[in-house]
Amino acid sequence: MSSDDEETGDGRMIAWPLERLARVMRAREHEDGLNPAQREALRYVARANRFSNTPGALTRYLGATKGTISQTVMALERKGLIAKAARDARKSVRLSLTDKGRETLDNDPWVQFEAAVEELGGKTRRRMQRGVEELLAREVKRGELESFGICASCRFFREKGRDGDAAGPHLCMLFEDSLSNEETGCICIAHEARA
Numbered sequence: 001m002s003s004d005d006e007e008t009g010d011g012r013m014i015a016w017p018l019e020r021l022a023r024v025m026r027a028r029e030h031e032d033g034l035n036p037a038q039r040e041a042l043r044y045v046a047r048a049n050r051f052s053n054t055p056g057a058l059t060r061y062l063g064a065t066k067g068t069i070s071q072t073v074m075a076l077e078r079k080g081l082i083a084k085a086a087r088d089a090r091k092s093v094r095l096s097l098t099d100k101g102r103e104t105l106d107n108d109p110w111v112q113f114e115a116a117v118e119e120l121g122g123k124t125r126r127r128m129q130r131g132v133e134e135l136l137a138r139e140v141k142r143g144e145l146e147s148f149g150i151c152a153s154c155r156f157f158r159e160k161g162r163d164g165d166a167a168g169p170h171l172c173m174l175f176e177d178s179l180s181n182e183e184t185g186c187i188c189i190a191h192e193a194r195a
């Protein structure tokens with residue numbers, strides 16, 4: 001690595017720590033009688049909006065098979081961490097966290113990692129966020145995957161489009177439905193980045 005690389009950053013010296021970090025975190029995901037897939041599913045259910053909290057969307061998010069997701073959801077249900085409820089007349093299922101599931105999530109390694117990120121300086125955090133988002137977007141595009149972004153960056157989002165509506169104040173043009181402030185921070189299977 002040249003002295004220039006040391007000043008401007010080197011791809012390897014960012015990729016290697018990220019790889020090691022993922023490995024270290026993956027090892028911690030085996031704590032408390034859970035496995036990494038179960039933890040990923042729990043985090044997904046906590047973050048997904050009401051259009052995305054289904055086993056089908058979870059399958060797309062994790063890039064797993066239907067059978068694997070079905071096993072994961074059943075295991076989480078047995079442990080009392082998630083609950084299933086009928087979603088609509090087509091008998092699809094809506095997943096939600098139970099109180100025990102929310103408590104378990106408080107001790108999740110990646111949720112705790114958020115606090116470590118908060119301890120970094122604001123400038124470092126902003127730069128990291130931009131860089132990681134850009135790298136993730138490229139990989140998502142390369143793999144032709146759903147983006148699972150949030151409303152603020154979605155082409156269907158209209159801020160204050162339902163101002164005055166009790167379920168609002170924002171509008172999703174795709175689902176033609178109101179969105180609360182809280183929902184706009186959730187991830188969505190139908191998210192499409194603005195051009």
Ligand code: SF4
Nearest residue numbers: 151154156157172188
């Ligand atoms: S605005 Fe986009 S991200 Fe938000 S609910 Fe609608 S489709 Fe999903």
